[in-house]
Amino acid sequence: MNFIKLLILTTLILSLGGCKQSRVKESLLPSSSGNPGEVVLIMEKTAWEGSAGESFRSLLQEETPGLPQREPLFNLVNIPAKAFTDLFKIHRNLIIVSIDPSIEQAGINVDYNRWSKPQLIITMKAPNRESFFELYDKNNQKILGLLLKAERDRLMNNYKAYSEQSLINRLEKRADIHLDIPKGYYYALDTNNFIWLSHETSETSQGLFIYYYDYVDAETFSLNTLINKRNEMLKKYVGGENPGSYMSTELQVLPTFRSFKLNGTYTAELRGLWKVEGDFMGGPFISISQLDESKNRVVTVEGFVYAPKYNKRNYVRQLEAILYSLKLNAKEEEKN
Template sequence: MILRFRLLIALLIALITFSNCTDQASQRSLPRHSGMPGEVLIIMPDNTYDAAPGDSLRARLETLYPQLPQGEPSFSVLHFTPAQMSKMLQNHRNIIEVVIGPNAEGENKISFQKEKWSSDQLFIKITATDEEAFYKLLDSEFDKVTSLLNKTEINRIQSRYRDHGNTALQEKIENEYGVSIYLPDDFKVAKESNNFLWIRRERVKYMGNTPHDITQGIFIFKYPYTSDSALTQSAALSVRDSLLKENVPGPKEGTYMTTEYKYPPTSEVINLNDRYNLLTRGLWKTENYFMGGSFMALTTTSNDNRNVVSISGFVFAPKFDKREYTREIEAILRSATFPEIP
């Protein structure tokens, strides 16, 4: 009897172990995607990539990322031929495969697939019977491609912040401002005042053997909602400039952060969680001092429509490209939700 009992226990342990191993194996079935944020790998024969079709494709991927101090392409392009593709390259985060000619098998279309060869991967295939059909696809459909590439990169950032975020600071913001956002765990409070919160993230990146500081900051503030005009770009930036002058001083007396209007900011209305949001992009500067960078601001109303709530983020990285740091700010802003308060 004792022997049977021991055999039963051993069998149960073996089954549990096998089940766990099976679950872990299924989770490991796809390798992690590779590549740097913002990279797109193009699979295309040399004779078309180095000719007009390749030029047209690159031109659309390398359009300037909006509102940066220096021009930077929206995506960084890598190119390999079908024969050069290896298992390691197949794991890249963003892949566009282009087939023009007889191998397109009579199809003119752009198709999308997630996780073809690696986890959280975006795979895009463009098939066209000839070059004319290829150009028509680019003209009619490629805006969807660039939009999805940007959205996928933002989702990856948000997923990372959601899984490894600053929970305590997120709870503080939700309790005091009624908005929930994803934040990386190294954000810290820089300043608090009446209905204004400044949090920032400091990192060091080396150029050669010399360290340089990189700063990302988020301002969260609220003020009474008096009319619909409060949600216009001019009104939102006017309040922002006033609060930054009061709360964000520069390195010398009489200096402070403000908006750079020589290069006019741009705004668009976006729908986040079925609510009206004004997303503004622009450049910031330090009044009476040589400092500046990019910023983004999300302006909307509180759940009870009594207040305007603004989440504004900026980047200061004078020695480096700013595209991906700005995309991280965009990911934080677009993570905003307004939980209902019981």
Template sequence: MMHKTLQPICNAALLLCWLIVMTACTDDGALLPKSGGKPYEVVVTGNTEEAVRAVSTLLGALTVAGLPQREPTFDISQTTKGIGQATKYARSIINVNIDPEMTGKTRMSHRLDVYAKPQIVINICSPSARQLTTDIRSRQDDIKGIIDRFELEAGITRLSRHRNIKAEKAVKKMFGDVQIWIPEELTAMKKGHDFIWLSDNGKSAMRNICIYTYAYDNVTLPEGAARKRDSVMRKNIPGETAQMFMTTVHSPAPTARTTQHNGRRTMELRGQWVMKGDIMGGPFISRCLIDSTKQRITVAEAFVYAPGTAKRNIIKQLEAVLYTFK
């Protein structure tokens, strides 16, 4: 028999355990298993082969802009078995169902962390395969955007746990009010005038982040930003000889778009770089913070050198870094 003096202590312990369990259960996604697969791997499933094939074919034709070689936006696998044990833990799932009793056009919804974490599940329902084929083409950008945002947020979440604080302090010291999260594996650093280059010095795939600033001086955007990039990189990232230096590929020209990011006017450039006088090259993405008050433009750029290797996931991983730039 339990001693009477121990009863209150045991009751308190049981209550504490119950509170811990209840707290864990209410923490959204806390008890979910880890999802399987790599970023941008998508499982398309559903209740008819025709519907699954229609969505898979459409998404499978999408390619990533700005890369030196053609790479698909998604790596797609298909099954008509629906969401079961074989698919429910996938990282990204598109579940397509044909419901003849449904009326109207194709409907689409999505949810995060349904069976695993991180995970995105997109549900598409249509009254017929014919209606699906008609409607789905106009929704491909929506589907791509949903998965892109999911992967970007997952990348930022991972980055938040694996940061190079020492490098971040160096950036803060040089650029003042600039903040950016640096991946912990980027440990090599080179400093110049208003310039920092961080790299992991990878042998098969080298990941790089550069931060630099220059005077606005009525720079014409985006053409002027690309020219400024050339002058900054030529000075700070030379090759093995004086005749070798990094430059931007201008044909095709980098793509540009201007947005508001963290309350500041931001321009994004996507394109390719090459090493003049050498065979090195690869993709780059830059985010330019435009400060019209101080007449300064501050740039965070990611570039990749990975000869003979798929570059989509590498540059996408570094793109998440740029979204912490403010």
């Protein structure tokens, strides 16, 4: 019996020591390189120029939804295996593809922070083209989801570490919700059940709208109801520069709608375009809405971008990262 206890204790000590060594090793890693939304695909030239390469191009360079101009989901860079040097190994997003007869069994592996941090590495191995495409077909949406989540998580972790705490505290006290708001934002409007936070530069504008209203029934979370409520709130609180002008939703291209669970809570998401009635301004927006059961209210948090001279994808992803930090009943969470 004493021997068993000693064995368990020894195993525990070794396990804890291994975890500590792993954390120390990760802390010594260099920062990852590469631009936001960039993926390096390590694949031989013949595969890249053929159907294997085309499968990744069609997946990762698909049009980003909800933008006024076409922008790919990711900027894809290809290099052959012999060029995969230390310079590329520290890139933020790596997909390593090997198709070789010496490989015994097709498989996919996901790894994090191997050569740098934060880093995502997806490795795909297959003995031939047929087994590669079988592997790809089973996992392509998983690959896309991993990349999107990795990009979002990097932003969320950064915003949590460098947040505008005074704004966060005010929002929690005022609306009883939590958002990780990065530095640079300020209150543009705070009235009744509508809050507007703004981040301005000389050539771009990013804004957050937080508003809430009574929950009626399940129809409240339909596409039409969410759009109608959005237009109602924006007409009331977000005026344009010209007299009588106001922000609204562009309906010639309907916003996309999807529902999912965010932190265990049902969430309705809209992505689309905004415009200013009575003016010539516009751009993309993203919104999420959740039911706050304790207060029988719907809470909507949305972000919009105005950047006429620039691509908008990364600006929208920055806002998305803020929105995805949403937590309801922030005061209650503080007590716990």
